[in-house]
Amino acid sequence: MKNVVGIFFWCSLLVLEAGAQVHFFKNAEVESLVENHETIATLPFQARVTLPPNQMQSLSADELASLERLEGQSIQQALFTWFQNHKEKGELTVNVQDPAVTNSKLTAAGISLHNYQDIAPAHLAAVLGVDAIVIGSYETNLPLAARSPQDREGKTPGEANLAVINLFIYNAADGELLVQFHNGIYGSKARLNDGLIEALLKKVSRKMVYAKT
Structure with missing residues (x-):
């Protein structure tokens, strides 16, 4: 799993240069695999933050690691x-575990952002007591974690920025990959706001395995 996530993480810029293509994979047997799923959990993402050179130079290695952890x-x-939100609108067939509960269970089991990618998806799901897990990587030069309230409201103009997400959903019972989603977008600070995930997932929302038809 670590190698798969890593490959798509480091290829993200190439995809952006090719026109911010969307790559979407769905397991051919996904309908039967998720038929009885009730709860899923999203883990912290592996994040890579690239800031302007002057800002990067002002950060220590520990500060950058902390920023990337917060971004994830x-x-x-x-x-x-x-x-x-999709669940509340009646558009989702499963419940989603609160991140506070997810992270607490991971910590109690001695699992951290630094080692969970080396653990089998089925084991992670068992620790969390869910039917599937959502994991992935994320790359940006405008981190949510470091943004000011003004930026979050989209009021601060800025030069072009990028965001790339690699998302994987794994089945708990057998560790099978259910969905793989890769997407990158360009935008200004006004565009890369708290609606970022909505923008990244919009193109595939109707294809998501838990979307009601």
């Missing part, structure tokens, strides 16, 4: 909100 948690929370 920001994406986890944003995905939870996205799923939850």
